[in-house]
Amino acid sequence: MARNDGMIARLVTHMLGTKAGIGALETVTVDPALLAEQGETVSRAAFAMAMNVVLFHGLLDRVPSGRAYVDEIRARGGRVTFDHGALRTIRFAYGPTGSLPPGEDAFTRILRPLGYDMAAVYPLDRLRMTGRAYRHADAPAVIPQFFLSELHVDRFDAEFEAAAHRVFDASADPLDDAALALLATFATDGQAPFDRAAASLRAIVSAFDRQHPLPAFEDYQLLLSRSNEAAWIATEGNAFNHATDRVANVAALADRLRADGRPVKDKLEISMSGRVRQTAFRADSVEREFAGRRLKTVPGSFFEFISRDIDPATGAIDLAFDTGNATGIFAMTQASKAIANSKVD
Incomplete structure (x- = not known):
């Protein structure tokens, strides 16, 4: 099971819902150190990884051939790198x-x-x-x-x-003003409050x-x-x-x-x-x-x-x-x- 109390899991499940979010996290290999990050401040690395997990999940929703391949990997207990x-x-x-x-x-x-x-x-x-x-x-x-x-x-x-x-x-x-402000915070501080990051993840993902x-x-x-x-x-x-x-x-x-x-x-x-x-x-x-x-x-x-x-x-x-x-x-x-x-x- 994917660890579900860290920053990445909290962001992904906030975006996708608990069931889909945990499923997405159990599909992609995530570095243990990143997965373990906790607290109320999200590092730029953890936010980037959460964004990538969500984007990968979205790609599979649009690509049946890719979904079938990934389902086969998961059925064997593996994950995608x-x-x-x-x-x-x-x-x-x-x-x-x-x-x-x-x-x-x-x-x-x-x-x-x-x-x-x-x-x-x-x-x-x-x-x-x-x-x-x-x-x-x-x-x-x-x-x-x-x-x-x-x-x-x-x-x-x-x-x-x-x-x-x-x-x-x-x-x-x-990208709305809140998303742009969040990115500016990441640019200057390398981290941002979790609540702001979670609130703007959807807008940032929608750019793709x-x-x-x-x-x-x-x-x-x-x-x-x-x-x-x-x-x-x-x-x-x-x-x-x-x-x-x-x-x-x-x-x-x-x-x-x-x-x-x-x-x-x-x-x-x-x-x-x-x-x-x-x-x-x-x-x-x-x-x-x-x-x-x-x-x-x-x-x-x-x-x-x-x-x-x-x-x-x-x-x-x-x-x-x-x-x-x-x-x-x-x-x-x-x-x-x-x-x-x-x-x-």
Whole structure:
């Protein structure tokens, strides 16, 4: 059973309810020292871990293939080692995205106060995107990282840019004054009162969602004709694109899952160093509503697997990412030609 009297458990159960919260805590490995933190003041590390547990729980609610895998792990008495979550954002050449700060800035204002530092930049030029890894300063190996990417609208043509403005210009900011004040407290003090943290957790978690109105299907198709990633953001927003289980041998796991008929990608992604290996389930299909109450089946989020070896230069686990790996994994949400060519109802 997960310890349920510490700060992380109190935050998670406050957000999800007792039954779901304890279930979420028993799904993800949490560092014992973080789990044991008690008192009426929450450290930034404990709040970050609680937020990640809630976000992982939400990802499983949207990804049946990931849920089935995790249920199998739990049935054997195991837990997932949550390695990282991935987000996609939009950046225009100038200015914000509606009421949201531009691109990754909408999330660095959350991550930096909670103790995350940028670890590396990964140019995703083929996708006309930039990825950045954010790693927790206090406990980098045990608190999940974020792979935060932004799509550069100005690298596309004028027609694409116009459609992107139509879709994203009305984005709302989910962070209220209390949430922003809490983040400011974490930034200056590294901790905050539990009551304030619990009261604002929901608003902060809500940032990891779609913030813009329902897109027109015609605009979705236009974005899709140039960028699968832009089209994905149009329907899914800033939700977790994927969450990742860190496993000992991802190649062996992929072979087993494939033999079981699971929707695993064909190719294993291997970093230039050879120390980071990744694969993933293909994105689950989801039904999404477009403007005018039009329903279409589109790619949703997915579940990923990663193995990390020890970096001989440091003697520690290699927490890096890889541009080639990331580009290959992003293809898991590629939409079918049938969606791109389907007629408007």
